[in-house]
Amino acid sequence: MVNLGQWDDGTPEKVWAASDWRARLPALPIDDLRRLVVVAAHPDDETLGAGGLIARVAALGLPISVLVLSNGDQSVPDSSPYSAERLAAIRRIDVMNAVAALAPDATLRLLELPDGALSDHVRDASAAITAEVLPEQPGTWIVAPWRADGHPDHIAAGDAAADAAKAGNARLFEYPIWAWHWSSPTEDVWPDDALRALDLSHAERDAKARALGLHQGHGHELYEAPGDEPLVKPQFSAHFTRGFETFIEAGIEAVEVDSDSDSDADEEASTRQEPTRPGESLPAPFFDQLYRGESDPWGVETRWYEERKRALTLAALPRQRFRSALELGCSTGVLTVELAARCDELLAVDSAEQALEIARARLGGAAERQVRTQVSAGGVAHRHLRAHHSLRGGVLLLSD
Ligand SMILES: [Zn+2]
Structure with missing residues (x-):
């Protein structure tokens, strides 16, 4: 039965x-x-x-x-x-x-x-x-x-x-x-x-x-x-x-x-x-809903897999410092913080406003110190990509 x-x-x-x-x-x-x-x-x-x-x-x-x-x-x-x-x-x-x-x-x-x-x-x-x-x-x-x-x-x-x-x-x-x-x-x-x-x-x-x-x-x-x-x-x-x-x-x-x-x-x-x-693509509200439920849904702060991936990504950057960086899909800004330490200018983009709020809080003082950091919603990414001439000689990161 x-x-x-x-x-x-x-x-x-x-x-x-x-x-x-x-x-x-x-x-x-x-x-x-x-x-x-x-x-x-x-x-x-x-x-x-x-x-x-x-x-x-x-x-x-x-x-x-x-x-x-x-x-x-x-x-x-x-x-x-x-x-x-x-x-x-x-x-x-x-x-x-x-x-x-x-x-x-x-x-x-x-x-x-x-x-x-x-x-x-x-x-x-x-x-x-x-x-x-x-x-x-x-x-x-x-x-x-x-x-x-x-x-x-x-x-x-x-x-x-x-x-x-x-x-x-x-x-x-x-x-x-x-x-x-x-x-x-x-x-x-x-x-x-x-x-x-x-x-x-x-x-x-x-x-x-x-x-x-x-x-x-x-x-x-x-x-x-x-x-x-x-x-x-x-x-x-x-x-x-x-x-x-x-x-x-x-x-x-x-x-x-x-x-x-x-x-x-x-x-x-x-x-x-x-x-x-x-x-x-999944719609942006889907991701907002996800981040409202928990602040770290992908486990980027806690999982060894993520920590290792971050370390490998940073190690793969060919120079110690970059004039500018654009990070697409920055989520809650865990990698963004580390990137900020190696760039003069950093634009981090994500479509989920909930995630960006956490990212902004995490970056906190970084924006006011020597690094010019901006955290934006995904809709403006293409504008920034076009306007971001300083990206030449800079670094572009796409997160999965
Ligand atoms: Zn089943």
């Missing part, structure tokens, strides 16, 4: 641990894997289902692409009207951090398809996954949510991955997520002999635990408001601290390819939902 909503009704991890089911699983050899494409229906599926595998493949130095189909903004339905947007923002940051913790060089693609309605967008998802597969290069593995996992978005993600595996001649492996909750060791829910186990090293388990922690909103007050409790409850996340991961290899011949019959409905849904496409 698939029951995804009742936390108390799930099978506890200790029941799985006490059973001998694990001993019956054959090992998963990854010798022929040359390129890994990981598909997640929601931000966190990639870590829950395949975080250990991602860490393994990263350590082998092989290319990894992670595609997250939805932004997960429907996971807290009881929240305030702004919470879905804010939740999406936070989950985007979480998945970026989590994937970076597992595989710093992995390519991450956030498709922003509508959470809860992926079944209307299987073809979009499949096209995006197919684009990550290089049919002329053998050895691509696609790993995706198991199509019998019970969650409609997971089924859709699995369908899209199966379609892409067929189109790109890739091997397809499916990872269960919710099945650990609704199934039990005594139920016969897996395809015969199809479930394989990948034993994880200590380092891989640690990396997965770190990534899982990043997904659970450490430091985000969002998860402390009533109705905003962490999506992944401790009794559920316990399934993903095991010393192994499990994958079901799909027979590609057996895969049902999405029929043409619902293509009109797909197209209709695509235009109706109008998700933000990769490469499209």
Whole structure:
């Protein structure tokens, strides 16, 4: 019986641990894997289902692409009207951090398809996954949510991955997520002999635990408001601290390819939902909302990754001092302060007024001392770029 909503009704991890089911699983050899494409229906599926595998493949130095189909903004339905947007923002940051913790060089693609309605967008998802597969290069593995996992978005993600595996001649492996909750060791829910186990090293388990922690909103007050409790409850996340991961290899011949019959409905849904496409800018109010929620949503003040990136950026500047600098996307001004120390003139630009307020406060006296510092909203950037003749021989920084 698939029951995804009742936390108390799930099978506890200790029941799985006490059973001998694990001993019956054959090992998963990854010798022929040359390129890994990981598909997640929601931000966190990639870590829950395949975080250990991602860490393994990263350590082998092989290319990894992670595609997250939805932004997960429907996971807290009881929240305030702004919470879905804010939740999406936070989950985007979480998945970026989590994937970076597992595989710093992995390519991450956030498709922003509508959470809860992926079944209307299987073809979009499949096209995006197919684009990550290089049919002329053998050895691509696609790993995706198991199509019998019970969650409609997971089924859709699995369908899209199966379609892409067929189109790109890739091997397809499916990872269960919710099945650990609704199934039990005594139920016969897996395809015969199809479930394989990948034993994880200590380092891989640690990396997965770190990534899982990043997904659970450490430091985000969002998860402390009533109705905003962490999506992944401790009794559920316990399934993903095991010393192994499990994958079901799909027979590609057996895969049902999405029929043409619902293509009109797909197209209709695509235009109706109008998700933000990769490469499209998010509106400025989105960022203001984000900074209103917390003063450091990207963790630039606290994360080693950010501190290191800042140090590398500053070290890469070829001269000790510059006459002028223009920093686009200055956010709350953490890098701006350090740049100010190396420039006579500095213009720092961001589209989020909330972030600029923090930046101005942070810069404080710098503007009044020897440095002429200005912090402006994004709309004026092009004017400054044109008028900023002194930028010649200066430095231009674009922040991600
Ligand atoms: Zn999911």
